[in-house]
Amino acid sequence: MTYTLLHGGTVVDVSGQTLTDILIKDGEITAVGNFSHLSEGDIQRIDCTGMLLLPGGVDVHTHLDSPLMGTTTADDFESGTIAAAMGGTTTIVDFAMQTPGSTLLDSLQVHREKAKHKAAIDYGMHMCITDLYDGAIDELPVLRQEGVSSLKIFMAYRGTLMLNDGQMYDVLKGASKAGSQVCVHAENGDVIDRIAEELVAQGKTGPGYHELARPPKTEIEAVERAIRIADMAEAPLYFVHLTTEGSVEAVARARSVGMPVSAETCTHYLTLDRAIYDEPGFEPAKAVLTPPLRTFEHREALWRGLNSGALSVVSSDHCPFCFEDKQRLVGADFRSIPNGGPGVEHRMSVVYGKGVAERKITIEKFVEITSTFPAQQFGLYPQKGHLGVGADADVVVLDPQGVTQISAGSQFQNIDYTLYEGWSLPGEIKKVFSRGKLVAADGQFVGQVGNGKYLQRAGY
Ligand SMILES: [Zn+2]
Numbered sequence: 171m172t173y174t175l176l177h178g179g180t181v182v183d184v185s186g187q188t189l190t191d192i193l194i195k196d197g198e199i200t201a202v203g204n205f206s207h208l209s210e211g212d213i214q215r216i217d218c219t220g221m222l223l224l225p226g227g228v229d230v231h232t233h234l235d236s237p238l239m240g241t242t243t244a245d246d247f248e249s250g251t252i253a254a255a256m257g258g259t260t261t262i263v264d265f266a267m268q269t270p271g272s273t274l275l276d277s278l279q280v281h282r283e284k285a286k287h288k289a290a291i292d293y294g295m296h297m298c299i300t301d302l303y304d305g306a307i308d309e310l311p312v313l314r315q316e317g318v319s320s321l322k323i324f325m326a327y328r329g330t331l332m333l334n335d336g337q338m339y340d341v342l343k344g345a346s347k348a349g350s351q352v353c354v355h356a357e358n359g360d361v362i363d364r365i366a367e368e369l370v371a372q373g374k375t376g377p378g379y380h381e382l383a384r385p386p387k388t389e390i391e392a393v394e395r396a397i398r399i400a401d402m403a404e405a406p407l408y409f410v411h412l413t414t415e416g417s418v419e420a421v422a423r424a425r426s427v428g429m430p431v432s433a434e435t436c437t438h439y440l441t442l443d444r445a446i447y448d449e450p451g452f453e454p455a456k457a458v459l460t461p462p463l464r465t466f467e468h469r470e471a472l473w474r475g476l477n478s479g480a481l482s483v484v485s486s487d488h489c490p491f492c493f494e495d496k497q498r499l500v501g502a503d504f505r506s507i508p509n510g511g512p513g514v515e516h517r518m519s520v521v522y523g524k525g526v527a528e529r530k531i532t533i534e535k536f537v538e539i540t541s542t543f544p545a546q547q548f549g550l551y552p553q554k555g556h557l558g559v560g561a562d563a564d565v566v567v568l569d570p571q572g573v574t575q576i577s578a579g580s581q582f583q584n585i586d587y588t589l590y591e592g593w594s595l596p597g598e599i600k601k602v603f604s605r606g607k608l609v610a611a612d613g614q615f616v617g618q619v620g621n622g623k624y625l626q627r628a629g630y
Contacts, residue, residue, distance in 0.1 A: 172195060172212055172213075173193055173194065173195050173200075173208070173212055173213040173214070174193075174194040174195075174213065174214045174216065174563075174603075174606060175191055175192070175193055175194070175205055175208065175213045175214065175215045175216065176191060176192040176193075176194070176216050176218050176223060176565065176567070177191050177205070177206075177215050177216065177217060177218060177219075178191070178217055178218050178219035178220075178221075179191075179192075179218030179219070179220075179221040179222065179223040179567065180221070180222050180223065181202065181223045181557050182222055182223065182224050182533050182534060182536075182537050182557075183225070183534070183537060183542070183556055183557060183558075184534050184537055184538045184542050184556075185534065186534060187222075187533065187534070190202055190203060190204065191203060191204060191205045191206075192223060192557060192563075192565065193205055193208075193213075194563040194565075194603070194606045195606070196606070197562060197563055197605035197606040197607070198560060198561065198562060198563055198605075198606070199557060199558065199559055199560065199561050199562075199563050200559065201559060202557065202558065202559060216567075216601070218567055220569065220570075220571065221567045221568060221569055221570075221600065222533065222567075222568045222569075222570055223557060223565055223566070223567060223568075224258070224536075224537055224541070224557075224565070224566040224568055225537060225541040225542065225554075225555055225556050225557050225561075225564060225565070225566070226258065226259065226260025226261060226291075226541065226554070226562075226564030226565060226566055226602065226603070226604065227254075227257070227258045227259035227260060227261070227517065227518045227540050227541055227566065228259070228260075228261045228262075228263075228540070228541045228544040228545045228548075228550065228554055228555055229254060229259045229261070229262045229263070229485055229486050229488070229514055229517060229544070230262070230263040230296075230434070230483060230485050230544045230547070230548050231263070231265070231410055231411070231434065231436070231485030231486060231487045231488070232250065232254075232262045232263070232264045232265070232485075232486060232487075232488040232489075232514055233264065233265050233487075233488065233489040233510065234246060234247050234250040234251075234262075234264050234284075234285075234488075235247060235250075235281075235284045235285075236264075236265065236267055236281075236489070237267060237269065238267070238489070238508060238509075238510065239330075239499075239506075239508040239509060240499065240506075240508070241491065241495060241499060241508055243489055243490055243491065243510065244490040244491055244492050244495070244512075244583075244584050244585045245488070245490050245512075245514075245583060245584045245585070246284065246288060246584075247264075247284055247285040247288035247289045247293070247622075248288040248289075248290070248619050249582065249583065249584040250262075250488065250514060250583070250584075251288070251289045251290040251291045251293065251622055252290050252582050252615050252617070252619070253514055253515035253581065253582040253583040253584075254290075254291055254514045254515065255290050255291050255602055255604065255609040255610050255615065255617055256515055256582045256599075256602070256610050256613075256615060257514065257515040257516055257517060257518050257519060257599065258518035258519070258566040258568070258599045258602055258610075259291070259486075259514060259517065259518060260291050260292065260554075260562075260564035260566075260602065260603075260604045260609075261291060261292050261293065261294070261545070261550065261554050261564065261625070262291065262292075262293050262294075262514070263293070263294040263295065263296055263320075263544075263548055263550075263625075263627075264281070264285070264293055264294075264295055264296070265295070265296050265297075265298050265322060266278050266280075266281035266282075266295045266296065266297050266298065266318075267281070267298045267300065268297065268298055268299055268300045268301060270300075270301065273303070273305075273306070273309065274297055274299065274306055274309045274310075274313060275309055275312060275313065275316075277297070278295065278297055278313065278316065278318060281295060282295065282624065285622075285624070287619070287620045288619060288620060288622075289619075289620070289621075289622025289623075290604075290609060290615075290617045290618065290619050290620075290621060290622050291604050291609065291617075291621075291622045292554075292562070292564075292604065292605070292622050292623045292624075292625050293622055293623075293624060293625060294317065294318075294548065294550065294624070294625035294626075294627045295317075295318055295624075296318065296320045296321065296322050296353060297313055297318050297320075297321050297322070298321070298322045298323070298324075298331070299321055299322070299323050299333065299341055300324065300330070300331045300332075300333075302333055302337045302340065302341065307340060307341070307344035310344045310345055310347075310348040310350060311347075311348045311349075313348075313350070314348045314349055314350050314629055316626075317624070317625065317626035317627045318350075318627070319349065319350045319351065319548070319549050319627045319628065319629045319630055320350060320351050320352070320353055320408070320548060320549075320627075320630075321341060321345055321350060321351075321352050321353065322352070322353040322354070322355065322410070323337075323338055323341055323352060323353075323354055323355070324354075324355040324359070325338070325354060325355060325356050325357055325358065325359055325392045325395075325396065326355060326357040326358070326359030326362060326392075326460070327359055328359050328360060328363060331355075332359050335395070335399060338352075338354075338396070338399055339399055339402065339403050342399065342400055342403035342405035342407070343403045343404075343405060345405060346403065346404065346405035346406065348629075349629030349630055350629060350630055351405075351406045351407070351408055351630040352400070352405065352406070352407060352408065353408045353409070353410050354392075354396050354407060354408070354409055354410065355410055355411070355460075356389060356392035356393045356395075356396050356409055356410075356412075356417070357384060357388050357389050357392050357460065357461060358388040358389075358391050358392045358395075361388050361391075362383055362384050362388050365382070365383045365384075365385070365388075366379075366383040366504075366505055369382060369383055370502075370503045370505070375502065375503035375504060376454070376503075376504060377447075377452055377453075377454040377455035377458055377496075377500070377504045377507055378447035378448060378449070378454035378504075379447075379503075379504050380447070380454070380457075380458045380462060380504045380507070381444055381447040381454075381462040381463070383504075383505075384460065384461055384462050386413070386414040386415075386416060386464065386468070387416070389412070389413060389414050389416075389417055389461050390414055390416035390417050390420065393409060393412070393416075393417040393420045393421065394420050396409070397420060397421075397424045397429065397431055400429070400431065401424075401429060405430075406430035406431070406432075406630055407429075407430065407431050407432075408431075408432045408433065408434070408547065409421065409431070409432070409433035409434065410434055410485070410487070411434065411435065411436050411439070411460075411461065411485070411487050412433050412434065412435050412439075412472070412475075412481065413435065413439045413461045413462075413463075413464050413468060413472070414461075414464060414468050414471070415467065415468050415471035417433070418433075418471050418472065418474070418475035418480050418481060419480075421433045421475075421480045421481070422475070422478065422480035425479075425480060432482050432483070432547060433475075433480065433481050433482065433483070434481065434482070434483035434484065434485050434544075435472045435475070435476070435481050435483075435484060435485075436484065436485055436486060436487045436513070437484060437485075437486055437513050437516065437517045437520050437521055438457075438459070438463060438487075438511065438513060438589055439461075439463065439464065439468075439469065439472055440469055440472050440473060440484065440521070440524065440525070441469070441520055441521075441524045441590075442457070442463050442589055443463060443465070443466065443469075444462065444463045444464055444465055446463065446589075447462070447463070452493075452496075452497055452500075455493065455496045455497070455500070455504075455507050456493060456496075456511065456587055456589060457511065457589060458496065458504065458507045458508075458509055458511075459487070459489065459509055459510050459511040460509045460510075473525070473530045473531070476531060476535065476539055477530075477531060477535065481539075482538075482539065482543040482547065483539055483543050483544045483547060484517065484521055484539045484540055485517070485544070486513035486514045486516075486517040487510070487511075487513065488512055488513045488514035488583075489509070489510025489511065489512075490510060490511065490512035490583060490584070490585040491508040491510055491511075491585075492585050492586045492587075493585075493586050493587045494586055495508065496508060511589055512583045512585045512587075512588060512589070513589075514583065515581055515582055515583045516576055516581075516588065516590055517540065518540055518566070518599065519574040519576070519595055519597065519599065520576075520590060520593070520595065521536060521539070521540060522536060522568070522595070522596075522597040523574060523593075523595025523596050523597050524595070526597070527570075527595070527596035527597060541554075541555050541556075542555040542556055543555075548627055549627035549628030549629060549630070550625060550627055550628075553625075554625075562605050562606075563603055563605055563606035564603060564604055564605065565601075565602070565603040566599055566601075566602055566603075567599070567600045567601035567602070567603075568597055568598065568599050568600065569597070569598045569599075569600050570596070570597055571598075572596075572597060572598025572600065573594055573595065573596060573597075573598055574593075574594070574595045574596075574597060574598050574599070575593070575594050575595075576588055576590040576591065576592070576593045576594075576595070577591055577592060578591060582615065600612060604617060604621070604622075605621075605623075607621065609621075
């Protein structure tokens with residue numbers, strides 16, 4: 171049996187839907203068309219009647235096995251990539267953290283070791299720069315040769331992760347020269363630290379105050395400043411996890427005058443409300459992630475931003491810490507709760523169920539923002555991000571008539587909660603193929619740990 175034939179489904183790409191077959195050989199799509207004439211002996215036929223065939227999800231924002239705020243994220247490359255595969259994501263680009271006192275290249279090697287023999291799907295890496303030591307900029311072309319063509323910097327978390335504006339300018343210039351792009355976490359960290367101090371001084375120490383310490387303007391100001399600095403450095407810029415209407419407007423303005431600025435938002439900012447911060451006890455800690463969840467008006471602006479093209483990517487920002495660990499590490503006030511939440515497993519299902527099924531976006535837009543654009547933005551296209559000839563056979567078979575139930579008890583993510591607990595969503599992922607191999611089928615993981623390949627990404 172040399173061929174696999176996905177037969178009878180509707181193939182979706184950014185420009186439309188076609189009732190057609192997909193022929194797979196040696197992990198790649200070899201042809202798209204009508205293959206009913208092929209003889210049975212050569213092929214494994216998979217009936218996809220009534221199903222949507224979508225390009226495998228590309229999640230460009232995950233933090234697996236990552237040291238952060240005195241602890242480590244709860245999913246390693248094994249559990250994290252299995253969870254991704256179960257949710258229809260067949261490629262991730264994970265953030266390698268620069269560890270204090272280490273060079274960028276050494277930190278990258280440490281993170282690549284963590285992924286080796288563990289990943290169940292293909293993966294690339296970004297590099298986070300948290301300490302701009304002498305010589306760091308000289309390593310950017312080497313990172314680029316290693317397939318790491320994107321760098322992340324933080325405008326928040328002074329003293330641990332943050333770079334100042336001058337350093338940001340240096341990284342932007344260096345990256346641009348190396349053919350790489352810079353991803354920025356845009357929040358005004360210094361103002362946030364002051365507001366947090368004021369809140370704590372007033373005895374407002376509970377986890378829900380995390381939200382008040384990070385008002386929308388702290389994001390919008392940082393977005394506007396980063397755009398101006400990138401303009402001065404003549405460098406491309408990508409915003410991770412935007413959450414506010416003002417940020418979407420700032421990005422749209424920059425793009426309208428031809429600046430190379432792109433931006434993502436995340437599943438939870440599109441679908442979850444800030445009301446969780448008003449809940450009693452320690453419950454709000456589940457949503458202690460940055461930036462915080464926002465109001466309905468901001469969510470609507472994010473959907474509009476996706477439809478207008480101001481936002482081009484939806485990622486998960488999967489940065490899981492168990493609720494139990496958040497409780498253990500809380501200390502005197504909300505500032506010491508590890509910042510992050512889970513999501514790699516449910517990104518595709520939630521965006522489909524809340525976006526496509528509720529007619530906020532079309533199915534073509536869904537493919538664009540969950541797969542095609544992230545692959546293009548991060549040097550993975552045309553190998554990833556579409557179902558054309560020559561692409562890796564990463565395919566999601568989705569039943570639009572099916573239903574997805576979400577609960578912590580049944581998820582594959584190695585964490586004791588989900589922000590979508592009890593949700594029942596239209597659309598069900600029936601099968602997932604990674605380079606032609608079945609990795610998820612009817613809710614079971616059937617892939618192989620260690621089969622995921624490191625992706626050498628192209629430059630910007
Ligand atoms: Zn993140």
